[in-house]
Amino acid sequence: MADLTLDQLEVGKPVKIEKDGKSICVARVGDEVFAVDDTCSHSEASLSEGEVTDFKIECWLHGAEFDLRTGAALTLPANISLATYAVKIDGNSVTVEI
Ligand code: FES
Structure with a gap:
């Protein structure tokens, strides 16, 4: 079953979903959709409230940046990568695979 629809995902406006006991940040970049852990690897902040650029x-809390494609921590104060999840797009349906 789909977790979201593409229509629900505005470019630049990540959405937090809960799945299998995990909080996941789902972000659309152009026609692609990425899913990473929602909780920042630095402390307890929800990345879906952060800002997406490319x-x-x-x-939003201390300004660490992560690559949505790989989960890599790009800038301090975070230095631990985020887990990433595969995303399946089928028509308008978006499913995060855990
Ligand atoms: S909680 Fe995200 S950078 Fe500190």
């Missing part, structure tokens, strides 16, 4: 998401 393939980067910036944590």
Whole structure:
């Protein structure tokens, strides 16, 4: 079953979903959709409240940036990568695979 629809995902406006006990940040970049852990690897902030620029998401709390494609921590104060999840798009349906 789909977790979201593409219509629900505005470019630059990440959405937080809960799935299998995990909080996941789902972000659309153009026609692609990426899913990473929603909780910043630096502390307890929700990345879905952060800002997306190109393939980067910036944590609103202390400004760490992560690559949405790989989960890599790009700037301090975060230095631990985020887990990433595969995303399946089927028509308008978006499913995060855990
Ligand atoms: S909680 Fe995200 S950078 Fe500190």
